[in-house]
Structure formats: C-alpha cells, structure tokens
Amino acid sequence: MTRVIGLISGTSVDGIDAALVEISGKEVDLKVELLAGSTYPYPPSLRQQILDVCAGKAISMAEFAELDDAIAYEFAASAQAIQVNHNNAQLIGSHGQTVFHRPLKQQSPASPAINMAYSLQLGRGALIADLTHIPTVSNFRVADIAAGGEGAPLVPKIDACLLGHPSKTRCIQNIGGIGNVAYLPATNNSENVNISGWDTGPGNTLLDLAVQQLSDGSQTYDKDGNWAATGTPCDALVQQWLTQEYFQITPPKSTGREHFGGEYLQQCLADADGYNLSPADLLATLTELTVASIVHSYRNFLPQMPDEVLLCGGGSRNLYLKQRLQAQIDPISVLTTDEAGVSADFKEAIAFAVLAYWHQLGITGNIIQATGARQPAILGELHLPIE
Numbered sequence: 001m002t003r004v005i006g007l008i009s010g011t012s013v014d015g016i017d018a019a020l021v022e023i024s025g026k027e028v029d030l031k032v033e034l035l036a037g038s039t040y041p042y043p044p045s046l047r048q049q050i051l052d053v054c055a056g057k058a059i060s061m062a063e064f065a066e067l068d069d070a071i072a073y074e075f076a077a078s079a080q081a082i083q084v085n086h087n088n089a090q091l092i093g094s095h096g097q098t099v100f101h102r103p104l105k106q107q108s109p110a111s112p113a114i115n116m117a118y119s120l121q122l123g124r125g126a127l128i129a130d131l132t133h134i135p136t137v138s139n140f141r142v143a144d145i146a147a148g149g150e151g152a153p154l155v156p157k158i159d160a161c162l163l164g165h166p167s168k169t170r171c172i173q174n175i176g177g178i179g180n181v182a183y184l185p186a187t188n189n190s191e192n193v194n195i196s197g198w199d200t201g202p203g204n205t206l207l208d209l210a211v212q213q214l215s216d217g218s219q220t221y222d223k224d225g226n227w228a229a230t231g232t233p234c235d236a237l238v239q240q241w242l243t244q245e246y247f248q249i250t251p252p253k254s255t256g257r258e259h260f261g262g263e264y265l266q267q268c269l270a271d272a273d274g275y276n277l278s279p280a281d282l283l284a285t286l287t288e289l290t291v292a293s294i295v296h297s298y299r300n301f302l303p304q305m306p307d308e309v310l311l312c313g314g315g316s317r318n319l320y321l322k323q324r325l326q327a328q329i330d331p332i333s334v335l336t337t338d339e340a341g342v343s344a345d346f347k348e349a350i351a352f353a354v355l356a357y358w359h360q361l362g363i364t365g366n367i368i369q370a371t372g373a374r375q376p377a378i379l380g381e382l383h384l385p386i387e
C-alpha cells in the first residue's frame with residue numbers, strides 16, 4: 001500500500017485538485033482508495049496571470065520563472081493542506097498547470113521540419129519536492145511526446161484499470177475545460193477491440209468565457225447550467241460549427257485553450273450575429289456544441305456505440321448539459337463515474353497519483369491508441385527532496 005498525493009490544475013484554471021489516495025496492485029489488479037479530495041482555488045491575481053499567458057500574453061523569462069515557482073508554491077501548499085488529519089504521503093504526482101499545448105498535427109510555423117508535439121506544464125516538481133519534503137514526480141507528458149505522441153490524453157489507461165467492466169462497453173467522458181473520452185470495450189469481449197481515447201473538443205472553456213462576458217465579470221461559470229437551461233440552442237449554428245476541421249480529424253488527437261479559447265468564442269459570437277439570440281440562447285448553443293461534439297465524435301470514430309457513458313470533471317455537475325447529452329444519445333445511459341465508484345471530481349488528480357506510483361514501479365502510463373505514441377513509455381520525472 002503506497003500513500004500518494006495527486007495534483008492537477010486543468011484547462012479551466014479554476015484551482016488545484018488534490019487527491020490523497022492509498023494505492024496497491026499494478027494494472028488489472030490496481031486498487032485506489034480516496035482518503036481525501038479537495039480543490040484549492042488559485043489566488044485571483046495568479047489565476048489571471050495564468051489565463052493571460054494561456055491566451056498568448058508575452059512575458060519576460062524572469063516573469064516566466066516567477067510564474068513557474070508561484071504555481072509550484074500553490075501546488076506544494078495544496079499537498080500540505082490535503083494531508084492535514086492524515087498520515088503523511090510517501091509520493092506526490094503533480095501534473096502542474098498546462099500553459100501551452102501544441103498538438104502533433106499542428107507543426108511549428110518557424111520550424112516546419114519539426115514533427116513533434118509540444119506541451120508545457122508549469123509548477124516545477126523540484127520545488128514541490130523541496131517545499132513538501134516528499135519525492136515528487138512531474139512532467140508527465142514529455143516521455144509520450146518524445147515517443148511521437150500528442151502527450152495527451154494520459155488518463156485512459158487509469159480509466160481502463162479502474163472503470164473497465166466485464167460485460168458493458170463504457171465511454172468515460174471528462175468534461176473539464178476541454179472534453180476527452182476513454183473508450184473501454186467490455187473486458188470479457190475485447191479480443192480485437194482496443195481501448196482508445198482522444199480530446200473530443202470544448203468542455204467548459206467557451207461556456208465559462210461566455211458567462212464571464214455576458215455577466216460583465218460577475219459570474220465565472222453557469223452553475224448547474226441554470227442560465228443555459230432558460231434558453232434554446234440554435235441548431236443551425238451547432239451544425240455549422242461541427243463541420244470545422246478539429247471535429248473531422250481522426251483520433252488520436254488533442255487540443256487545448258489555444259484552439260477552443262477566447263478567439264474561438266469571439267468567432268462563435270460573430271457567427272451568431274443575425275440569429276437574434278438572447279444571452280441564454282447563446283449559452284444553450286455553446287452547451288449544445290460541447291454535447292454535439294461528443295456525440296458526433298462517438299458516432300464517427302468509435303467501432304460501436306457504448307452501453308453507457310460515465311461523466312466526470314466539472315461539466316458532469318452541469319445538469320442542463322447532462323440532460324442534453326442524455327437526450328442526444330438516448331437510449332444509452334448517461335451516468336457519472338461516482339456511480340461506478342470513482343470520484344467524478346477527483347478522477348484526474350487520482351490519475352496523476354497513479355501515474356507517479358507507476359513511475360516508481362517502472363510501469364508504462366500511456367495508451368498508444370490514445371496519444372498516438374509509437375510505444376508505451378514510463379511517464380514522469382522524479383525529484384527527490386534534499387534532506
């Protein structure tokens with residue numbers, strides 16, 4: 001039994017999800033018990049700095065170093081806080097904060113000969129290890145990228161170990177800032193059918209940005225989908241948006257705020273001009289884009305539709321979104337991973353605890369059908385505290 005802390009702040013940049021877990025077993029026999037889970041919001045000024053950098057704001061190298069360390073400091077504080085009233089952890093797996101992600105299929109304009117993805121997570125593991133006195137594994141995406149992969153999504157192998165079902169084919173659908181799916185064929189019937197996964201497109205990024213704009217900054221997200229629920233989605237717009245390139249790319253594929261961010265939202269708002277949509281209609285339409293991109297993705301890229309969809313991530317709390325997904329995918333059941341025994345709020349944090357644990361055991365963490373890597377790789381870099 002190893003006691004591990006998993007830490008991640010995702011593309012919503014809403015705060016650090018921390019999970020304190022006890023892990024045993026290896027892969028098929030992997031067992032994870034969640035002892036504590038909590039989200040620690042960033043101080044507002046740090047959050048704004050991160051969002052600005054993600055949106056392309058130029059900063060000096062000195063400011064970059066300060067930002068890296070300010071994030072590491074918050075991650076270390078979250079690791080300390082989650083251990084209060086518990087025995088200390090032996091290991092930390094810290095994803096860090098993604099501030100830039102360039103998928104494989106988007107070459108660098110400056111170096112067209114480079115055919116390798118680029119993904120940058122801040123909050124250096126060495127400082128987290130130093131501040132917490134706990135060995136810390138970080139930089140999980142680089143080994144997959146070095147093996148020719150997108151570096152994302154990394155969660156599907158953990159999903160397969162924790163949520164595979166003997167007789168039901170499942171889609172584990174995360175709806176964070178970005179949406180991503182892990183397709184898990186029934187484990188008793190998987191001779192020729194592989195696990196797969198990819199980023200389905202926007203999760204909450206566009207919705208969150210639109211809510212902030214439409215509420216003049218007084219709200220940061222559409223709680224429970226209550227605002228969107230009073231509107232009506234504009235199907236013509238959703239169908240128009242679904243023809244865009246990202247939704248046609250065959251998986252494996254990944255994306256981020258660089259694509260589904262502020263500029264993308266402004267284009268959506270421009271496209272909506274002339275449809276005479278109320279703010280609630282606009283939010284319903286953006287919610288429908290998330291829903292439709294998920295369903296379109298399943299219909300186009302899965303070998304068969306799943307028996308059930310298990311939601312996780314903050315979007316699983318958006319009741320309107322969940323209801324729209326159920327309506328679009330009927331009669332397939334839409335549940336949450338909570339109902340299958342894995343916390344929908346802390347599954348990503350749990351996943352990075354497992355990846356750190358696997359790093360220590362020399363077990364590979366990526367699924368090549370999900371990232372496109374040429375081979376499985378042991379993920380992460382270990383930083384030991386100096387005693």
Ligand SMILES: Nc1ncnc2c1ncn2[C@@H]1O[C@H](COP(=O)(O)OP(=O)(O)OP(=O)(O)O)[C@@H](O)[C@H]1O
Nearest residue numbers: 010011012176177178204221223224313314317318
């Ligand atoms: N009760 C709720 N109702 C509606 N939306 C919610 C609710 N709770 C959280 N959310 C949405 O979930 C988002 C946060 O989700 P989550 O923490 O899973 O994202 P993330 O981990 O940052 O993203 P990613 O998985 O892409 O890395 C919030 O920004 C908000 O839009």
Ligand SMILES: CC(=O)N[C@H]1[C@@H]2OC[C@@H](O2)[C@@H](O)[C@@H]1O[C@H](C)C(=O)O
Nearest residue numbers: 011098101152153154155178180348
């Ligand atoms: C580069 C990056 O941070 N990608 C995230 C993001 O958020 C959701 C989706 O896009 C997923 O691909 C990934 O995170 C999860 C944890 C993953 O790697 O599985």
